[in-house]
Amino acid sequence: MEKKTLFDKIWDAHVIKKVEGGPNVLYIDRHYIHEVTSPVAFSGLKNRGLKVFRPSQTTAAPDHNVPTLHQGRPITDVQSKTQVEQLEKNCKESGITHYGLGTEEHGIIHIIGPQLGLTQPGMTIVCGDSHTSTHGALGSIAFGIGTSEVEMVLASQCIMQAKPKKMRISIDGNLSNGVTAKDVVLYVIAQISTSGGTGHFVEFAGSTIRQMSMDGRMTVCNMSIECGARGGMIAPDETTFEYIKGRKFAPKGEDWNKSVAKWKTLHTDEDAEFDKEYHFKAEDIEPMITFGTNPGMGVGISQDIPMGDNLQGSDKTSFIKALDYMNFKPGEKMEGKKIDYVFLGSCTNGRIEDFIMFAKMIEGKKKAENVTVWLVPGSKGVEKQIKAEGLDKIFEEAGIPLREPGCSACLAMNDDKIPAGKYSVSTSNRNFQGRQGPGSRTLLASPLTAAAAAITGVVTDPRKLL
Amino acid sequence: MSYDKFSKIISPAVPLPLENVDTDQIIPARYLKAIERKGFGENLFHDWRYDKNNKPVKDFVLNNKKYSGKILVGGKNFGSGSSREHAAWALYDYGFRVVVSSFFADIFKGNSLNNGLLPVVVSPEFLQKIFDKIEKNPETKFEVDIEKQKFTILSTGESTTFEINNYKKHCLENGLDDIDYLINMKKSIEQFENK
Numbered sequence: 139m140e141k142k143t144l145f146d147k148i149w150d151a152h153v154i155k156k157v158e159g160g161p162n163v164l165y166i167d168r169h170y171i172h173e174v175t176s177p178v179a180f181s182g183l184k185n186r187g188l189k190v191f192r193p194s195q196t197t198a199a200p201d202h203n204v205p206t207l208h209q210g211r212p213i214t215d216v217q218s219k220t221q222v223e224q225l226e227k228n229c230k231e232s233g234i235t236h237y238g239l240g241t242e243e244h245g246i247i248h249i250i251g252p253q254l255g256l257t258q259p260g261m262t263i264v265c266g267d268s269h270t271s272t273h274g275a276l277g278s279i280a281f282g283i284g285t286s287e288v289e290m291v292l293a294s295q296c297i298m299q300a301k302p303k304k305m306r307i308s309i310d311g312n313l314s315n316g317v318t319a320k321d322v323v324l325y326v327i328a329q330i331s332t333s334g335g336t337g338h339f340v341e342f343a344g345s346t347i348r349q350m351s352m353d354g355r356m357t358v359c360n361m362s363i364e365c366g367a368r369g370g371m372i373a374p375d376e377t378t379f380e381y382i383k384g385r386k387f388a389p390k391g392e393d394w395n396k397s398v399a400k401w402k403t404l405h406t407d408e409d410a411e412f413d414k415e416y417h418f419k420a421e422d423i424e425p426m427i428t429f430g431t432n433p434g435m436g437v438g439i440s441q442d443i444p445m446g447d448n449l450q451g452s453d454k455t456s457f458i459k460a461l462d463y464m465n466f467k468p469g470e471k472m473e474g475k476k477i478d479y480v481f482l483g484s485c486t487n488g489r490i491e492d493f494i495m496f497a498k499m500i501e502g503k504k505k506a507e508n509v510t511v512w513l514v515p516g517s518k519g520v521e522k523q524i525k526a527e528g529l530d531k532i533f534e535e536a537g538i539p540l541r542e543p544g545c546s547a548c549l550a551m552n553d554d555k556i557p558a559g560k561y562s563v564s565t566s567n568r569n570f571q572g573r574q575g576p577g578s579r580t581l582l583a584s585p586l587t588a589a590a591a592a593i594t595g596v597v598t599d600p601r602k603l604l
Numbered sequence: 605m606s607y608d609k610f611s612k613i614i615s616p617a618v619p620l621p622l623e624n625v626d627t628d629q630i631i632p633a634r635y636l637k638a639i640e641r642k643g644f645g646e647n648l649f650h651d652w653r654y655d656k657n658n659k660p661v662k663d664f665v666l667n668n669k670k671y672s673g674k675i676l677v678g679g680k681n682f683g684s685g686s687s688r689e690h691a692a693w694a695l696y697d698y699g700f701r702v703v704v705s706s707f708f709a710d711i712f713k714g715n716s717l718n719n720g721l722l723p724v725v726v727s728p729e730f731l732q733k734i735f736d737k738i739e740k741n742p743e744t745k746f747e748v749d750i751e752k753q754k755f756t757i758l759s760t761g762e763s764t765t766f767e768i769n770n771y772k773k774h775c776l777e778n779g780l781d782d783i784d785y786l787i788n789m790k791k792s793i794e795q796f797e798n799k
Contacts, residue, residue: 154796155789160771163789165796175688177639188787203637217637224639268687268711284689284715285641286781294786294793300769302710332624333681336710366684368710432624432684451732452679456623549633549686558656570628570685572651 141410143304144373145339148279148404152262154296161298167261168278169196169291170247171234173203173225174551175266179289180228190232192295197256198229198236201246202551206514206541209239218552232292245517245543248272248485252356253519255385259374259401264291268363269485269567275355276382277374277404279339282363302368303337303413306406308344311420316601318495319354320487320565320584322346323361324426324436330416332434335367338414341406342372346420352381353491360486361567364433373405425600427472428569428582430460435569439587439599443470463571464579465559472581472597479562480511480592481574482585483541484548487565488516490523492585497529499589499603500536506595511538512554514546538592550575563591607720610776613701613748614758617675618665619738625678626685627712631694633686644690645697666698670742674701677734681705683712692719702748704755706731717772718781724748724755724766733762750776 142150155163171179176198183190190196203218213219222239229236237243243250248269251257259277264270266288273280287297307326327334340362347355355372362370372378379398382388389397424438437443445468446457461468466475482488482496493515505511513533515521521543524530530540547554548566550573556562558577565588569580581597590598635647652664660667676695682705683691692715695703701721706728708716716723726734737744737757747756750773756763768776775781786793 154792157771157785160769163786163792165793174636178641178689181640182783186783191793202633215637221637221639266687266689268685282687282711284687284692284711284718286689286715286718286783290782290786293783294790295797296786296789296793298771298782298785299714332684333707333709336681336707364685366681366709432626452621452623455621456679459622549628551633551636568626568628568685570626572632573628576632576634576651577656 141407143406143410143412144277144341144371144404145279145304146410148260148262149301157298161300163296164262164299165296166264166291167195168256168263170251170263170265170270171196171198171225171288172247172267173200173221175285176228176288177221177224178285179292182289183292188293190234190292193233195295196234196292197251198225198234199244199247199250200225200238202545202549204239204544205552206544206546206554209542215552242518245519246485246488246545248360249488249516249520252276252352253385253517255382255388258382258397259378259404264297269360271362271369272356272360272485274359274362274369274371275352276378277372277401279369279371281369302339305335305338305340305367305414305416306412307340307342307416307418309342309346309418309420310344311346313346313420313423316425316586316604317423318584318586319350319357321423321426323358324428324433324582325423326418327361327365327434328426328436329418330365332364332432333366335362335365338367340367340370342370347372348375351491352377353489356489357486361433364567374401425584425587427587427597428580429464429466429472431463431569431571432460433567433569433582435460436582437472439472439597441472443468443472445469473599475597476561477509477563477581477591477595477597478560479556480509480588481514481547481562481564481566482588483512483514483516483546484566485516486567487585488514488520490520492565493520493524493529494527495585496589497532499586499600500593501532503536503593505537505592508595509592511592512541512547513538514541515543517543547574549573563588563597607696607779609779610701610720610722610750612750613674614745615675616671616673616743617677617704617734617738617746618671618673619735620665620676620678621735623679624681624684627683627688627691628685630683630691631688636688636690641693643697644694645699648694648698674699675704675746675748676700676702677704677731677738679705680707680728682708684709687711689715689719692716692721696721704731704734717776720776720779722748722750722776726755726764726766730764733757
């Protein structure tokens with residue numbers, strides 16, 4: 139029998155047709171939408187006189203634009219308000235489930251999908267958002283699409299895509315104390331660069347991944363897009379099943395047993411071939427921090443900013459431009475650099491485990507006076523867990539109020555903008571120029587490193603505070 | 605999305621010799637708040653094109669009168685990051701019909717093809733050649749022949765071929781998009797669902 143990878147098994151089972159000299163017509167099981175990349179798709183559909191083909195397979199939540207304070211009040215930014223309202227209107231007209239502001243299910247779409255049990259192993263999942271890759275952590279093929287493709291899914295529950303190449307990234311061994319899933323993925327991106335995965339779909343494997351919780355696995359798959367990959371995925375196992383069991387939309391009763399039996403077949407066959415393979419050792423990974431303007435420009439926190447001597451041509455120009463923007467110099471130490479903001483949240487690190495890590499580090503301490511800290515849960519569900527575990531009290535005592543869920547300062551489409559020239563230690567996924575607000579300077583790091591910086595006011599190795 | 609049929613293009617080109625130009629640079633997130641697809645060209649490369657006071661940044665290529673044309677030439681890994689199709693819309697709305705690089709990010713490439721914006725991949729050496737030609741003479745004209753899949757530097761006649769799958773080529777040449785194709789497949793889709 140043909141040896142197949144996990145990716146092959148799911149992809150091939152969803153191909154309706156292979157277009158001669160072109161892409162595959164791929165059936166989509168689950169479609170997530172948010173307010174920014176869907177309105178033009180809905181109006182496109184309307185202009186063609188089409189209806190949503192399978193409304194029950196699409197789920198919506200406004201997340202990019204929403205305020206993270208006073209969500210009960212009307213949104214003051216007129217354009218944001220319009221987008222949020224338009225999403226609700228489009229969903230109502232089409233019979234799509236919409237988890238709006240004020241509902242207990244509301245949150246970042248990539249947080250609530252798994253949380254509600256909507257994301258399941260073996261599914262094909264798309265959303266007009268590159269971090270759709272998050273859902274791959276549960277053993278699904280999940281990837282970001284453009285608005286034209288959102289319209290395709292609304293119209294036909296299918297998209298047209300060429301089958302990507304396959305890559306496996308294996309990480310083995312035990313992570314040392316203070317090193318988290320975020321550090322693992324930042325390390326991988328720094329090793330293979332922001333374009334190392336382009337054209338490929340990644341399977342993460344190895345004992346380090348197996349030992350990770352679902353929250354950690356989601357962090358890893360979330361950032362697979364930052365190495366250029368179409369997405370990342372992890373074979374489902376007991377950790378996955380345990381996570382899904384009992385969730386709102388998880389299969390129940392006899393269906394559950396049948397589903398688990400099917401999910402257990404979702405793994406890469408021995409001897410199946412990948413187009414590219416990488417192997418990394420957990421013990422080589424230390425807490426990571428970025429110094430530049432793309433997620434591949436990261437170093438171990440005890441290391442210096444590279445000199446860039448080996449770079450040439452446009453590589454060199456881009457390196458210099460990045461350091462100029464950050465106002466850093468080659469060879470400088472990252473530790474000890476003064477920072478102004480800390481952001482915990484986003485679809486990368488907005489889950490309960492991230493808040494637990496942050497809380498453990500900051501418990502009994504105060505935030506540094508020079509630092510503004512934004513703690514933004516990924517969903518109402520996460521917020522509820524935070525409160526149930528009393529973490530909000532720990533944050534309060536540290537001088538940090540808890541905000542309400544949304545994408546927030548990850549891309550600063552709402553009011554949560556880092557001012558020009560200021561430094562932010564951020565648990566989000568992108569340190570692009572102006573990503574967190576015009577002129578903002580982002581240092582990507584784990585929740586532990588973010589907590590350490592919140593306490594000291596400077597870039598700090600979290601291992602020193604453990 | 606409707607766009608003009610793609611035919612042969614002869615035009616000078618605008619050079620942007622930077623790597624990893626991400627879609628947050630092509631169009632920053634705060635300009636994604638429209639609910640209609642229009643006017644995104646105004647904010648194309650906004651934070652490189654305008655300063656804090658919204659004054660044009662003199663030395664940025666789009667503000668430099670030396671450069672013009674329907675072709676944008678960028679460094680490798682062009683269009684990385686966010687999946688926002690607004691990046692392709694902004695480039696198209698501004699007037700670009702072709703983007704040339706040695707390497708495109710996957711989602712951006714797909715979005716471009718769905719919107720009548722042709723991504724042309726050339727070798728790193730040929731890309732450098734294009735940059736050199738423009739630097740020497742910004743009025744250098746290039747020809748993009750989709751039918752022959754050929755990119756030519758007209759002043760010297762040097763050319764290179766580029767890849768595009770037959771299906772997408774057919775779509776671009778005829779101004780068609782995937783939805784036209786998919787809605788004709790409804791029966792097969794329903795059959796698949798009932799399997």
